[in-house]
Amino acid sequence: MPLAxxxxxxxxxxxxxxxxxxxxxxxxxxxKNTMIHNDSMDxxxxxxxxxxxxxxxxLSDEGRxxxxxxxxxxxxxxxxxxxxxxxxxxxxxxxxxxxxxxLVIPPEVYHQIMEESxxxxxxxxxxxxxxxxxxxxxxxxxxxxxxxxRLAAFLLExxxxxxxxxxxxxxxxxxxxxxxxxxxxxxxLRYFQNEGMVKLSRGSIEVTNINKLKKLHNP
Amino acid sequence: MPLAxxxxxxxxxxxxxxxxxxxxxxxxxxxKNTMIHNDSMDxxxxxxxxxxxxxxxxLSDEGRxxxxxxxxxxxxxxxxxxxxxxxxxxxxxxxxxxxxxxLVIPPEVYHQIMEESxxxxxxxxxxxxxxxxxxxxxxxxxxxxxxxxRLAAFLLExxxxxxxxxxxxxxxxxxxxxxxxxxxxxxxLRYFQNEGMVKLSRGSIEVTNINKLKKLHNP
Numbered sequence: 001m002p003l004a005x006x007x008x009x010x011x012x013x014x015x016x017x018x019x020x021x022x023x024x025x026x027x028x029x030x031x032k033n034t035m036i037h038n039d040s041m042d043x044x045x046x047x048x049x050x051x052x053x054x055x056x057x058x059l060s061d062e063g064r065x066x067x068x069x070x071x072x073x074x075x076x077x078x079x080x081x082x083x084x085x086x087x088x089x090x091x092x093x094x095x096x097x098x099x100x101x102x103l104v105i106p107p108e109v110y111h112q113i114m115e116e117s118x119x120x121x122x123x124x125x126x127x128x129x130x131x132x133x134x135x136x137x138x139x140x141x142x143x144x145x146x147x148x149x150r151l152a153a154f155l156l157e158x159x160x161x162x163x164x165x166x167x168x169x170x171x172x173x174x175x176x177x178x179x180x181x182x183x184x185x186x187x188x189l190r191y192f193q194n195e196g197m198v199k200l201s202r203g204s205i206e207v208t209n210i211n212k213l214k215k216l217h218n219p
Numbered sequence: 220m221p222l223a224x225x226x227x228x229x230x231x232x233x234x235x236x237x238x239x240x241x242x243x244x245x246x247x248x249x250x251k252n253t254m255i256h257n258d259s260m261d262x263x264x265x266x267x268x269x270x271x272x273x274x275x276x277x278l279s280d281e282g283r284x285x286x287x288x289x290x291x292x293x294x295x296x297x298x299x300x301x302x303x304x305x306x307x308x309x310x311x312x313x314x315x316x317x318x319x320x321x322l323v324i325p326p327e328v329y330h331q332i333m334e335e336s337x338x339x340x341x342x343x344x345x346x347x348x349x350x351x352x353x354x355x356x357x358x359x360x361x362x363x364x365x366x367x368x369r370l371a372a373f374l375l376e377x378x379x380x381x382x383x384x385x386x387x388x389x390x391x392x393x394x395x396x397x398x399x400x401x402x403x404x405x406x407x408l409r410y411f412q413n414e415g416m417v418k419l420s421r422g423s424i425e426v427t428n429i430n431k432l433k434k435l436h437n438p
Contacts, residue, residue, distance in 0.1 A: 058359060087348035090355035114341060121340035122333060128344065129306035132351050136309035139358060140277060
């Protein structure tokens with residue numbers, strides 16, 4: 001996958017910057033469950049996900065985890081290169097959740113180009129703002145966590161009522177049931193899908209792990 | 220207060236960029252408890268705090284609040300200009316917590332200069348990373364919230380033991396008592412100070428709102 005496909009602003013880099021990045025990039029493969037980055041490891045660089053799935057999470061002293069976000073094909077992992085930005089002062093752990101192929105841009109190369117290229121700096125800003133938004137969403141869910149439980153309850157009730165794990169129902173209708181915007185339902189269902197509880201397809205929601213859903217509803 | 224004092228990268232802007240920003244800036248005063256920004260208001264622009272204190276918080280549908288961070292003299296408020304970055308997709312509310320004077324840079328002016336200036340884009344990035352770090356810290360506190368309660372309990376116990384609200388004790392010693400790094404104690408004490416529960420000075424901690432501390436310890 002050429003670098004240009006990862007960076008919509010690729011054409012706004014100078015030929016020298018493009019060459020520098022292209023020459024420095026290397027490919028790495030990680031087996032499922034490999035730890036890719038944590039606070040005690042060296043700064044690896046910027047990761048571009050070619051195939052597979054990465055998970056970013058934080059870890060308490062007692063070993064409890066919270067998933068912050070997941071990264072899929074074509075996603076850029078900024079926090080494996082936290083050494084690039086001094087103001088990132090939190091410890092995040094990144095692991096391969098499936099067998100993954102990634103491209104790695106060394107931190108010093110990325111940093112140098114970002115220092116001189118406003119388009120790359122602004123694009124990096126957008127990635128960070130997007131992850132920031134994910135995290136703010138997570139805080140709201142955690143603090144006012146009724147909605148994930150209410151949605152789990154609703155799905156469990158529907159599967160019992162319809163006597164099938166494959167529900168034909170739109171996100172909008174669920175939103176109407178639960179007094180919530182369609183977007184909120186979609187986002188939470190995607191989160192459930194990431195957690196392996198449901199599988200989404202056009203016009204239907206398949207419950208794939210009913211026990212996990214029950215546990216969420218009634219921990 | 221000249222703009223150069225807010226932006227350490229001011230000298231790296233071109234004279235044209237400096238002039239554009241300086242010409243566009245305006246001064247505003249907000250009385251204590253004024254709502255400055257929320258999701259339904261127009262994008263005001265970038266706020267630079269001259270004097271006073273702003274509070275950024277999120278709000279649940281039921282009206283519950285969580286303080287995300289506070290802004291003091293010389294701080295830059297990025298999220299009052301969330302229209303500058305499309306990827307910021309969360310609603311934050313900003314209010315004046317004290318009578319405040321702020322400088323306002325119109326969003327389109329800031330956006331234009333950031334688009335062409337790598338130093339300004341990178342500096343904006345650093346501000347965002349720093350706020351991101353605050354929010355990650357908050358998540359950890361919320362999820363694994365034993366420490367704020369433990370610290371509140373410790374301070375209450377000490378005031379009872381010493382029969383004074385003015386404790387002569389270092390953050391390091393508290394850390395030793397609670398099995399935590401000094402930095403963590405300092406950060407939490409500053410949070411308590413922001414919340415009006417204690418007042419910090421060199422070598423001492425004054426408990427200023429014992430009821431609030433008790434409520435935190437045993438809600």
